[in-house]
Amino acid sequence: MDKVDVRFPQQARPTANLPKNAQERAIALVELMVRLTALLERESAAVRARRPAKELAQIVKDKQPMTLVYEEVSRLLRVDRDGLASLPPELKTALKEATGKLYAATADNAEALRVGSAAQKVMVDTVVGVISRQQKAPSTAYAAHMGGGRGYSAPPSGPRTSAALNTRL
Template identity: 70%
Template sequence: MDKVDVRFPQPAKAPPSNLPKNALERATVLVTLMARMTSLLQQETAAVQARRPTSELAQFAKDKQPMSLVYEDISRTLRVDREGMRNLPDELKASLKEAATALYAASAENAEALRLGGIAQKIIVDTVVGAVTKAQKAPTTAYAAHMGGGRGYTPPPSGSRASATLNTRL
């Protein structure tokens, strides 16, 4: 639980003044916002499918986050205003429905692309880990110089593959 200093009361934060004030403004802004979000999701989906660099994909995530928060806030206040929703023009209601349908379709496509991208990354990582593990477990043979200068066979080392040396100089 956060500590609150009751000795110095803080003034209440005023809501941002640039938010739409009535249902008509909210619906108009929401249609535009959903179109922008749909476009961004489609761009991100194309970037994921084209295997663009991680930095580019991270920028999409940074752009999506504030838009999602504004979308959530405006859509919630619009849903609460039932009287305002009833009084919206039919064209605007149809635009809201079309924009919502397009946004949900783009969201589903984007989620699927991100899921498949994650699976592909996991396969690549598992393949590399398997190859490294297999290489570490592979038996090795070593030829060492024996007495007399000839080459001879020595069995593979056992135990850890880490090497160690012994300082024999005293």
């Protein structure tokens, strides 16, 4: 038995407003799949257009609850086999078309995200390579590649390339 603190009454949790029968579920599912397909297409276009991260984060934020509701309503509809079988043919056709469009948008979205991720990785690897090369610069003022010989050249600046004066001579 759960303990309840009676000193601080808790608000009643809102109950989910899910469709009650197969027909309502199918209609809601078609509408939800149309909205989710449009959102996935918008996200794919934003990734390809390299929109700011804030905009992409908002799309993801909008997508998550829709996806959760889609999963729950579709599960409820799949479990109700008798209700699913008794749906009107035009509603079954609408479900099939919406499902096909959603799957196509999902595949396109996955490809856009994969390509965007690969492009981001190339850019990050390039920046890391440049920084690594800069950090491997010689730490002394006498370097063969600076000035073509044993001459003095000013050392590169930065924390890893500081020079010290030998005062023991």
